[in-house]
Amino acid sequence: MPYYSVSRKAEADGEHLVHARGCAHYPNELNAQGLGWHVYCSTAVKAAAEFFLQVNGCEVCCWPCHKEHGHS
Ligand SMILES: [Zn+2]
Structure with missing residues (x-):
């Protein structure tokens, strides 16, 4: 079972991304x-x-939980 964190810093589109520990994009400790x-x-x-x-x-x-936007 992974440990999850969400980035305090929003992406350009305003979303805060959820990551499992170990992900290459996992936010740093402060973030x-x-x-x-x-x-x-x-x-x-x-x-x-x-x-x-x-x-x-x-x-x-978290690809099963990733929502694509805009093109539908
Ligand atoms: Zn990730």
Whole structure:
């Protein structure tokens, strides 16, 4: 079960991305809001939504929870 964090720093599109520890894009210590241990990224993203309005799963480590935008 991975430990998840959400980046305190928003991406250019305003989203805060959720990462599992070990991801190449995992935020550094100062920038990481810890979310705890989760079996699935879906509950980690829900936990992140308690901290930030716009959240999304990292497309690398949380691809089942990554939402694409804009093109539909
Ligand atoms: Zn990631």
